[in-house]
Amino acid sequence: MKQRILVAPLNWGLGHAARCIPIIKALFAHGFEPIIASDGAALLLLKKEFPEFSTMELPAYNMTYAKNGKFFKLKLIKDAPKLLKAIKAEKKAVAAIIETQNISGIISDNRLGVYNKNVPSVFITHQLKVLSGSTTWLSTKLHEKFIKQFDACWVPDTKGELNLSGKLGHDHSLDTPVTYIGALSRFEKKDSTLTIDLLVLLSGPEPQRSLLETKLLKELENYSGRIVFVRGLMENQQTVKHKGTLSIYNFMTSELLEKTINESRLVLSRSGYTTIMDLAKLEKKAFFIPTPGQSEQEYLAKQFTKKGFAPSCNQDDFSIKMLDDISGFKGLTNFNSEIDYANLFRLFQSE
Structure with missing residues (x-):
């Protein structure tokens, strides 16, 4: 039987789900069976992309932005109890999924409660430093506390000076092993005629x-x-x-x-x-x-x-x-090399 890997992106816009698409494709190409878990629009997107794979619905965080950007941080603080409750429910749901679906590994893209001590668990983030103005030190420490529950942290960026995330993905004091896996994109550059202005x-x-x-x-x-x-x-x-x-x-x-x-x-x-x-x-x-x-x-x-x-x-x-x-302006540049998925997925094969 193929080893089953649970892939769970955060439902916060479509970005987290979108960047999991190449990971899901790579898992299948390397002989694993991806099981997709999320909620809302993120789950709907991945269902459309991968109708052949099993999907699970996780508890929703239900986070929204303030109408006025000045109150963004205040709104997050107000929503914190709701978020913590969702994370707790998420952990319980993941434990049940692991037991019933015979899961061999977890890849969580910014879902803070999607990990389990019984299987190798990976956290994907480009924010090792979480900017929040004068409270950046606090928001970063809180984020690190969650990441430390995982066995590995994958940063979708390159390690050197040529990178996309800047200090967000390169400033950290994590004990959890950090691997810079390279930028994630589901797309390929084509030599196309420019018909859209x-x-x-x-x-x-x-x-x-x-x-x-x-x-x-x-x-x-x-x-x-x-x-x-x-x-x-x-x-x-x-x-x-x-x-x-x-x-x-x-x-x-x-x-x-x-x-x-x-x-x-x-x-x-x-x-x-x-x-x-x-x-x-x-x-x-x-x-x-x-x-x-x-x-x-x-x-x-x-x-x-x-x-x-x-x-x-x-x-x-x-x-x-x-x-x-x-x-x-010169436009954005692709300096990324191929992602070594075979090496990344060894974490799951060691079990």
Whole structure:
């Protein structure tokens, strides 16, 4: 029988689920049987990508952003008891899954309660340092406390100076073994004709996703050129609406999204880490609008602007005219080598 590996991404936007796609494919290619566990939109995305694999639903964290970015940290503190309750329920659910599904290993992408002392458990994160302003030291220590419950920590980035996560993924004092596995992307660069002038990629928790969507649709009324707008809403059926040179999709699965990004001259998106890894893999020009109040995305956007890779601005300040500045930036670069999955998966084969 094939060894079964539980793969469980966090349902916080679609990024965590999306970057688990290459891992799930690699597990299958190396003779394992992936079992997928998550909730909400993340689980729905992976069900669409892998209808052939078993899926399990985990307790939802039900975390949302504040409408005003200034209250982001306060909202997280307020939601903390609910989060801890969900993590406790998650641990209980995982214990039951391991017993009933004969699980040989766990790969958790930022799900804090998806581990078990009876099987090798891996935690995936690009945030070894969790930025939260004046309380960064505290949020980082709390995160480390959770990570220490795992047998290994995989950082989807490179270890050297040429990297994507900066101090987020390279500043730590973890006792848990850390492996820099290389950037994760489900996409491949293609030599495509550029037929789309602007691709808008939305994702992330509400209400900020909807707030940005409303703002951008209004701004795009003054944009001349072909636009593809992906709302980032996972629904049972894909929908598309055409209005002049504007095409609006509720979501795209991997194959269509890969083709669309490859055919786009410019991508406008959040500065989420998975999006950054994808755009670097496809060597695209981008404009970033970080989620208000989310220190991680604000840091990444500023870093890529400072280094001359991609312009960015605050959500409230954005206007369509800012896209004219793109010519002064070099775009994202793919410097990643192939991921050594065979070596990574030895952790599960040792049992």
